Amino acid sequence: MCDVYAIKFSELVKIVERLRKECPWDRQQTNQSIKNNLIEEAYELYEALEEDNDQKIIEELGDCLLQVVFHCIIKNENGNFSLIDVIDNLIEKLIKRHPHVFGKKQLNTAQEVLSQWDSIKQKDKKSILEGIPKRMPSLFRAYKVQKRLSKVGLEFDDAINAETKIYEELSEFKKAKTTEQKKEELGDVLFSIVNFARFFDIDPEEALHISIDKIIKRFEYIEKKLNGNFGGVSKELLNKLWDESKNLT
Known part of the structure; x- marks a missing residue:
């Protein structure tokens, strides 16, 4: 089995190296020009995992793997590092962070492993x-920052205090005069909402996705009822159809 992995991985690397030499598009790419591709592929993989669609998971995992290989080959061409360097670094990190597997330390629970x-x-x-990426989606980034801060005691005592903070920040938002001030204060409101969500073990990013999907489903109901024709439709009819659509969710 190991030989199969090695052969197939080597084949993939050779194909990407050939594309870099013979394909005009692949040849002109840089690490900067393709950096957003990895984010897009990761989201597509996330969606496939949510659907638990094995065929889509296979395809999207392959696309993510391609991005990793592509970045490494470009860096190797420039003399920075190679794919082997990336693999060696990963192996070293996995061994170092699992002394209960590769050493003599004993751990019995998943929580102990996470703490270690x-x-x-x-x-x-x-x-x-x-280590918290700046380009991470903002709600998720806020969630990660707050979890790290809570480990050193920077945390509200309970959900009631966290909820009170939301209203305090809303009050500050209402007092803001300029657009920049409002933007900053609204950010504080959102940050406070994330903090509140954590007390209920709710991922705010996931919660917002659920709400967006719900809104889309309701709109699609209205769109179908109107045959996609919104011209001249009254506000009253739209509200009526919107109320009807709520029965779908």
């Missing part, structure tokens, strides 16, 4: 907030 992982990971960082 965080502890080992933090030793390599200068700040407890280091």
Whole structure:
């Protein structure tokens, strides 16, 4: 089986290397020009995983793997590092962060493993907030930042205090005069809502996705009722159809 993995992986690398030489589009790409592709492919994989569609998962995992290989080959061409460097670094990290598997330490629960992982990971960082990507979706980023801060005691005592903070920030938003001030205060409102969600173990990113999907479903009902023709439709009819659509969810 290991030989099959090695052969297939080698085949993939050779194909991408050939594309870099012979395909005009692939040849002109840089790490910067294709960086957004990985995000798009990751979201497509996430969707396939949610659907638990094996064929789509196979395809999207392949697309994500392609991005990894593509980035490594470009870097290797420029003399920075190779795919082997990436694999070696990953192997070293996995062994280091699993002393209960590759060493003599004994752990019995998944929570113990997570605590150990965080502890080992933090030793390599200068700040407890280091390693949270700036380009991560904002709600998810806020969630991660708050979880890190809670580990050192920067946390509300309970959900009631977290809820009160939301209204405090809303009050600040209402007092804001300029667009920039309103933007900043609205950000504080959203940050407070994320904090509130954490007390109920709710992922705010996931919660918002559910709401968006619900709104889309309701709109599609209205669109179907009107045959896609919104010209001249009264506000009253739209509201009536919207109320009807709520019965769908």
